Amino acid sequence: PQERLQIAISGQAGAQRAFDEAVKFTKDRKAFRQTVFDFQNTRFTLANLKAKLQAGWAHLDWCTARHLQGELTAAEASAAKLFHTELQWEVCDAALQLHGGAGYMNEYPIARLWRDARVQRIYGGTSEIMKEVVARSL
Numbered sequence: 290p291q292e293r294l295q296i297a298i299s300g301q302a303g304a305q306r307a308f309d310e311a312v313k314f315t316k317d318r319k320a321f322r323q324t325v326f327d328f329q330n331t332r333f334t335l336a337n338l339k340a341k342l343q344a345g346w347a348h349l350d351w352c353t354a355r356h357l358q359g360e361l362t363a364a365e366a367s368a369a370k371l372f373h374t375e376l377q378w379e380v381c382d383a384a385l386q387l388h389g390g391a392g393y394m395n396e397y398p399i400a401r402l403w404r405d406a407r408v409q410r411i412y413g414g415t416s417e418i419m420k421e422v423v424a425r426s427l
């Protein structure tokens with residue numbers, strides 16, 4: 290459980306950083322005489338991600354408190370790893386998309402954040418195995 294919680298925390302942190310990079314970039318980048326941030330699609334995408342990140346931080350507080358009490362179960366830790374690494378992938382991919390072509394270039398932090406997010410759904414047990422562990426506990 291501790292290893293999976295640690296990966297979940299790094300997933301949430303990576304997602305938050307990617308989100309912050311997307312906000313910064315879209316407020317700076319101009320297209321069609323306005324900033325990319327001003328497009329409704331950008332604002333709605335970021336608002337959706339913000340809501341998920343907010344819920345994610347609260348969930349990690351709950352997991353950490355349970356772990357400190359020695360009560361975090363294997364199924365709960367697996368659910369946390371599944372949720373936060375899949376969220377990391379969703380946020381990083383959306384944040385890269387908002388960067389346009391710049392997102393694919395190593396000069397921008399989002400390229401590395403996106404690449405590093407991919408393996409999080411594999412090591413420490415794949416997302417499919419996390420689902421197996423959770424399903425067995427039902």
Ligand SMILES: Cc1cc2nc3c(=O)[nH]c(=O)nc-3n(C[C@H](O)[C@H](O)[C@H](O)COP(=O)(O)OP(=O)(O)OC[C@H]3O[C@@H](n4cnc5c(N)ncnc54)[C@H](O)[C@@H]3O)c2cc1C
Pocket residue numbers: 408411412413414415416417418421
């Ligand atoms: C960068 C990196 C660092 C790593 N570090 C460590 C480490 O420090 N210590 C360590 O022990 N391991 C480490 N690993 C190994 C990692 O834990 C395994 O790669 C991971 O658990 C997946 O196992 P596998 O590669 O054998 O894939 P496989 O088990 O061959 O899986 C292949 C595919 O089949 C799916 N699959 C397998 N079984 C099932 C099933 N029952 N139901 C549904 N789908 C299934 C998987 O989800 C996956 O999509 C590391 C891997 C990487 C990439």
